[in-house]
Amino acid sequence: MKFLEYQVKERFKAAGIPVPDGRLARTPDEAALAAGALGPVAVKAQVPVGGRGKAGGIKLARTPMDAKRAAGEILGMTIKGYPVREVWCETAQEITHELYLGLTLDRDARKPVLILSAQGGMEIEEVAEHHPEAIAKLHPDPWRGPLPFEVRDLIFRAGLGPLQAQLGPLIIKLYALARTYDALTLEVNPLALTRDGGLVAADGKLEIDENAMFRHKDLHGADESDEDPIEAEAKRRKLTYVRLDGSIGVIGNGAGLVMNTLDLVQREGGRAANFLDIGGGAKAEVVHSALELLASDPQVKGILINIFGGITRGDEVAHGIIDAARELNLKLPLVVRMTGTREEEGRRLLQEAGITPEASATAAARKVVELAATGQR
Amino acid sequence: MSILVSRASRVLVQGLTGREGSFHTEQMKSYGTNVVAGVSPGKGGTTQLGVPIYDTVVDARRDTRADVSGIFVPAPFAADAIMEAAAAGIGLIVCITEGIPLYDMVRARAFVEDAGVRLIGPNCPGIVTADEAKVGIIPNHINRAGSVGIVSRSGTLTYEVIQGLSQAGVGQTTSVGIGGDPILGLSFKEVLALFKADGATRAVILIGEIGGSDEEAAAEEVLGPGFGKPVIGFISGRTAPPGKRMGHAGAIISGNMGTATSKVQALQRAGAQVCDTIEEVVAAAGAALGQPSSAAHR
Numbered sequence: 001m002k003f004l005e006y007q008v009k010e011r012f013k014a015a016g017i018p019v020p021d022g023r024l025a026r027t028p029d030e031a032a033l034a035a036g037a038l039g040p041v042a043v044k045a046q047v048p049v050g051g052r053g054k055a056g057g058i059k060l061a062r063t064p065m066d067a068k069r070a071a072g073e074i075l076g077m078t079i080k081g082y083p084v085r086e087v088w089c090e091t092a093q094e095i096t097h098e099l100y101l102g103l104t105l106d107r108d109a110r111k112p113v114l115i116l117s118a119q120g121g122m123e124i125e126e127v128a129e130h131h132p133e134a135i136a137k138l139h140p141d142p143w144r145g146p147l148p149f150e151v152r153d154l155i156f157r158a159g160l161g162p163l164q165a166q167l168g169p170l171i172i173k174l175y176a177l178a179r180t181y182d183a184l185t186l187e188v189n190p191l192a193l194t195r196d197g198g199l200v201a202a203d204g205k206l207e208i209d210e211n212a213m214f215r216h217k218d219l220h221g222a223d224e225s226d227e228d229p230i231e232a233e234a235k236r237r238k239l240t241y242v243r244l245d246g247s248i249g250v251i252g253n254g255a256g257l258v259m260n261t262l263d264l265v266q267r268e269g270g271r272a273a274n275f276l277d278i279g280g281g282a283k284a285e286v287v288h289s290a291l292e293l294l295a296s297d298p299q300v301k302g303i304l305i306n307i308f309g310g311i312t313r314g315d316e317v318a319h320g321i322i323d324a325a326r327e328l329n330l331k332l333p334l335v336v337r338m339t340g341t342r343e344e345e346g347r348r349l350l351q352e353a354g355i356t357p358e359a360s361a362t363a364a365a366r367k368v369v370e371l372a373a374t375g376q377r
Numbered sequence: 378m379s380i381l382v383s384r385a386s387r388v389l390v391q392g393l394t395g396r397e398g399s400f401h402t403e404q405m406k407s408y409g410t411n412v413v414a415g416v417s418p419g420k421g422g423t424t425q426l427g428v429p430i431y432d433t434v435v436d437a438r439r440d441t442r443a444d445v446s447g448i449f450v451p452a453p454f455a456a457d458a459i460m461e462a463a464a465a466g467i468g469l470i471v472c473i474t475e476g477i478p479l480y481d482m483v484r485a486r487a488f489v490e491d492a493g494v495r496l497i498g499p500n501c502p503g504i505v506t507a508d509e510a511k512v513g514i515i516p517n518h519i520n521r522a523g524s525v526g527i528v529s530r531s532g533t534l535t536y537e538v539i540q541g542l543s544q545a546g547v548g549q550t551t552s553v554g555i556g557g558d559p560i561l562g563l564s565f566k567e568v569l570a571l572f573k574a575d576g577a578t579r580a581v582i583l584i585g586e587i588g589g590s591d592e593e594a595a596a597e598e599v600l601g602p603g604f605g606k607p608v609i610g611f612i613s614g615r616t617a618p619p620g621k622r623m624g625h626a627g628a629i630i631s632g633n634m635g636t637a638t639s640k641v642q643a644l645q646r647a648g649a650q651v652c653d654t655i656e657e658v659v660a661a662a663g664a665a666l667g668q669p670s671s672a673a674h675r
Contacts, residue, residue: 105479107559107589110486142483182480212478214453255557256531256586259614260655266616267654275617280475280514280532281397308533308540310502310514311397311473340516340536341404361537362656 001208001221002048006088008204015177017170017188018200022090031071032064034089041089043070047082048222050205053122055079060092081228093202098190099160100124100135101171103178111139112178114146114171116158120190134158146175166199181219182212230274230297237289239276246271248368249294249303249332251287253278253312261306264361270369273300280311287320288327295328302333302372306361307340314338314346322353333371337364378577379506379551380526380568381469381495382445386510389414389434389443389467391450391458394425397473398449401514402426405447408517410510413441434465447503447512448472455499456481463492470562471512472498482560489562496562502532502554515539515552523548525662526572528565529584530557530591534613534655538584541659547666550578557586565595573604580607580665582658583649585640587614592640600647607665608649611658612640 003011009019023034024046035041045057052058057079061067067089077084100120106113117135119127128135136158140146146154151171155164170191178186185207192202208216234241240255244262248270252258255277262272274294278286287305294300307317317338325334337358338346347357358364382388388405392398393415403426406412412428414437421432431437434446446467450458455474462470470489477485477499489496497504503513507522519536521543529535535554542549553568555561565583572578585592592612600608615637641651650665652658 105483105559108591108594110560111483112480142480142487179480182478184479209479211452211476212480215478252533254531254533256529256584256613257533257537259586259617260531260534260537263613263616264654272616308536310516310532310536311401339540340519340533341514362654 001210001213001219003206003221004046004048004086005044005204006046006086007221008206009201011177011181011206012188012201012204015173017173017177018198020090020093020200020202022088025071025087025089026075026085028068028072028075031087031089032068035061035064035067038089038091040092041067042092043067043074044088044090045074045077045079045084046086046088047079047084049080049082052079057084093192093200094195095190095192095202096195097193098202099193100189101174101191102185102187102189103175103183104185106139109139111142114138114140114154114175116154116160116171118159124189140175145179146172148172163193163199170199181206182209182215183207184209230293233296234276234293237293239286239290239293240279241293242275244272244274246273247299247301247372249273249276249297249300250306251276251278251290251294251303252306253280253282253308257306257308261304261361261365264365265304265369268362268365268369270365270372273297278312282312282317284316284320284323287317288324291321291324291330292328295330295332300332301375302335302368304364304368305334305336305338306364307336307338309338309340309342309346312341314340314342314344315349318346318349321355322349325353325355333368335364335368335371337361378575379509380571380575380578381497381551381553382504382506382510382512384409384411384509386445386512387411387413387441387443388510388512389416389437389441389446389462390428391416391434391446391448391462393417393428393449394420394430395449395451399425401449401473402428404514404517405511408505408511409508410512413443434461434467438465438467443467445469445512446471448474450474452476452478456485459485459496459499460488463489463494467494469495470497471501471503472496472562473501473503473513474498475500477558479558479560482558486560486562497553498556498558498562500558501556502535504551504553506551507549513554515554519543520552521548523550524577524579524666525549526575526578526581527552527584528568528572528581529554530586531584531613532557534584537655538582538611538658541655542662545659545663547659547663547668550575559589564591566591566599569595569599569604573599573606578606580609580662582662583608583610583644585610585612587612587617587637587640588635590635593643596643596647596649600644600649602648604648608644608647609658609661609665610641610644610649610651611655612637612651
């Protein structure tokens, strides 16, 4: 789950990490009111993606009239597929220097990693690529978190020694916040050094581990429903779905197998319309739901279901396919390849329902590409 | 010979009384695995599938001398189950559970490392040593004893390879699914080192996928001329568009590391034969063993 900038800043503030004063506005008039109360403001589009500044989603406004005009331009923009419904108006900062501070999980080290750089701002990825020496990292022990001396060492390595008295406690607070929210990513970029010598979180990103959502049921993050109706529907159905640009709908179990199925479809001259992984141990209802979703996509000209049961059982999958095909009165070509746990029962059920399973994944990919091209059932 | 599990393994199942735990314990037993105990807190003293159930791993280990644990505990409790097994002195832990919070896993991983215990998974299909023992969910009937070792990040794709090999008459020593999560126990490197040292394994198949850099690390640190056995590689996700998430939290492309091209090239540099399809993997394994059976080209 991702959060919008203002939602992250509310949490920074509660955790004692300094942020500029700000107000949320849903209309140009609300933005004018915010500027009236705060003085000169930055009017910032609230969308769950990066790159909004370059897209024109951030404007400076000296007066309430300016703020009204800026909000009028930004509200209603669409940035990388996300319509802007809210703007965050915050006190304009006199920034003298931009730092980068972030925390994420380092999969190679199998540990969380704190990242600090004196060269923050929009170009941080280029800095990481071309000047890796300008990026300092600390892998805190996951049981005790970063200790003050480790954090001081990180700060000195980043060349930010003069700021250590302010920066040290801030980094420890950020780590605690990340742990509280099971953050996959928690980022302050830029962490701004202002003219008066203070540090302030000028922007913030927070993404929570989906696996940990059972601990955070009360949280509401960004509305991530973009303009693609099928992706939005897949999210509602809790299906792992990614939209692609071909015409063959693909359903499978296990990310590796589904990715390989996409590769096979391409080898046979087709292109997949999507990635859809029903995961391990899927019940009939999940298969039904997945098939229903793909059948609703006008881009899909044929459907390939590729199941290799381990924890997933063939009979469960077969029941889901049969029920869905019947209930939806499916007119599209449907090709099934099923093997693994309880494959005999699954194949027998399918055959009784008039669906002949294919012998191999390659054969199934070939057949669905062929049928989709000719429009046969 | 084989790696990690064998006929001599004494297997404990944590979460044996649950839906998945009981179904797969039955499968493991029917494969011939010596399942000596189950652990389900609150159900100690009962028996299920002819296996005694204990409240804690310590109790189970004291009575049964279990040395391997398979974990089928629901995700919110699975990291704790891993640490309970490690603290009780279990030498090899195989965690099947999918969806464990990553901070829980980061801690559990540090805990098992300190305990000097081997962890496979989580979110993995487990291990099978053909005709000897199975800990996990790999279907029984697809395995066939022989001399190919398999290590894979994907669950279902592993089954695909095992089945293809068996149908072509190419048997396996041990098949290991290391799992697809970002925070794992053993990675390719460690499993490949075990295969290198195993006298019965004459060729190794590595099944990788986009994301992370474990394939690259294995190619650079373990494979190469010193490995001494033919290695056949396969990478899935070659046509996946960059930057799209493909389900596994792990399968995210970041920078230049982690792309299919980076992995294929690293494996090739280390002398591995990288194949485009599972059928080619099967044929290459047969050829590497000097048994290019006609069945491999069916």
